Amino acid sequence: MMESNVGIGRRVECDGHRGTIHWIGELPPAQGTWYGIDWDDASRGRHDGSHNNIKYFQTRYPTSGSFVRPAKVNTGITFEKAIRGRYQDDATVESEVMEQLQREINARFVEVVGMDKVGRKQSGNMLCIPDHPEELKKSLNHVVHLVLNNMLVYSWMDLLTCCTMFPELRNLQVAFNKLDVLGPIPCGVFDCLEELDIGENPISSWEEICHLGSLPRLESLNANSCCLKRITFPSTSATDKTPLFPHLERLMLANNPLDTWECTGELNKLSKMEYLVISYNVKTSRYFQEFTFARISKLKVLNRTELSPKEKRDCELFYLKTFSSEYYKNGGKEDQNSNSLSQEFIEKHPTYLRLIKAHGAPLDDTDFKTQKSQKLKDLKVELKIIILSEPQREETFKFFLLTTKVAKVKMMLKRHLKINPSTNLKLSYCSTKDGGFEIPMDNDQQDLAFYSVENGDVLLISL
Template identity: 35%
Template structure:
């Protein structure tokens, strides 16, 4: 049994006392102390509920008694993705087969279609694991039997696919695909577009900048340990209409601890519908901060390309729009960046990093409003420490938020003690609100 959680715990196949399950939830449950895993059992009679606890749904099961909450130290994670289900007929809730192809040993280089054809007698193939099976190409167009087009989970990790075109060719025939695992699959995932496939003639086209009908059901994409090195790839993912969870760690684009936070912000800003990135939830405050920082970071480039604060004169060139397809939308959402925000900062000079902030205590009417200059790199935790000494209140009792003149009537919480004021897009002239 395991005492620590794998980094990719959601979706992992696990074993508990000889019974197999899939992890669908990981985290705290407010009414019960500690960390819990929510699992859906292969055998629904093993479970107790449908993924809900005290009226809150933490995950969803196909069967009303198919789920359980389990402590992590009771779970064996030494089970490959989906390989615990044997390659045999298993009744599904609709009376049809629900089959998983197991593979964890390399075979000779093969096409995806040739493996799937072997399962053409199955009437409702839903989950397929072809991990480390030396799949290198998609195969013939239309080579996937109709019986296999209901696949919802596909594991192609540790295969030999060298082109995004091959993945697209597979996806065109799997219209119900919800989870795609491409970890360690040697894909460059570079500048290729979801609007065209050079090596696969698929006869597909859609309007520039619109969502694509390709991968129309895909919700989870796992692309860790590949060769993602171009922002154009991230831009293309914004076209996937159902994608809400992305994992893309240990790629050239995301390497380097110093730039990790900036890279995360840019990915969030470029993919509008993303809710979880690298197993961390994207809260509304983080999305807002990421999009505003992204606007500022490329504001000067936007102006040089023909961008303008006057909507009638705002006509950035095609190269800029291609590199930053969401930038114009962000200008409509937040307003065009102001000249003062576009000045190149000099991080070596402390005065250029200081924010003049008003500090107000809404629940303490006798407390006067204070004005302080704080570095934008200062963490929420350090701000609390400063205010604790200033106000003579224990750090543990302080709750911080802020108001901005740009968004009257809206209050934004500073909930993560380890993040900086800059992370939350706190700006000069904003008001910190302190409660205890």
């Protein structure tokens, strides 16, 4: 016999599957009452709510509907029974899992109640939105934290409509809702919202995320495990701040297929962002953390790593030095007031000029690097070494870089010839082009090139 309190919209369960009653009545030629159910799992049903070419109810999916006799349907249990069934008499968690959990939270004793059963039974709900939700504002104005995860059939507009009942919301979670679009937020909705979790939704466009940028008090946004491929604020120039997200301090973007190098430059446009969680490829982004701290001016914590002001300054100096050659090749000057820097460089390194203003321009070592890039054989000379006080010693030859200081040459010779390190050496050389004249090398701070030493010359040592 059908329960008297069962009606359209009632949530039911049958053989472990859950669904919603959308129709109650007879199905000629069969006698008796049937329920028309739209199942949460589309594979559980058989049709779209039709029978003998007559449409009885609407389903969410073409195969999520079926007709079931009331006797086969479980229409619910008491709250107490539900609690006991979910948490009581569960088997203990495997010992190795418990030990790992103890290590992670540094606890001597851990008890996890009903973890496996909760995991198996966890599912979303199909709560119907009231016809006039705005009329419930006064009754719900003390609710500040609302979880609307895994609502199954709620669209973004349904979620917004539902939230109009909670005018004082500070924290909202709408994860696992299969949302791929968000859309504009009506004026007056989420005026008090400070934390928002939209993670685990297939949102691929940053433009959809930007719809949240109008929220006046939003401080924390979780968009982990979405499908975001890039971040861009197209209406804002490379070095300006965006008017969107005026109070956003914390942003979570882990497990998104982002181009992390480009997006860190864009994220610098957020005026108050201090905390960022983001995934990146360690193999292809060796200095990602250091560069990100330099590229996002107000960033203090990256992937839960907090830097001191000195450490952040070191990251900024390292960033300046790393890209100094690129800076000068693109029109940069040591005097930033005379810069003719290319727009391409500015867009790629939007914080570079700000860092130069704070720390000064990096050294222009273009000429040195050009010299260094020459073939090594053009920078080396082979010298014949003679110790004047030991004419019987066997002739020795050694290669030196022309950029080597005389002081370092002396150190190298002491090691090579096994001369007492405390011995005071005096060096000179005979040029093969000057008729064998001896030229003293009396300045330890000059390099070999200063003395015009050439390949084949003789290096003379006085002990």
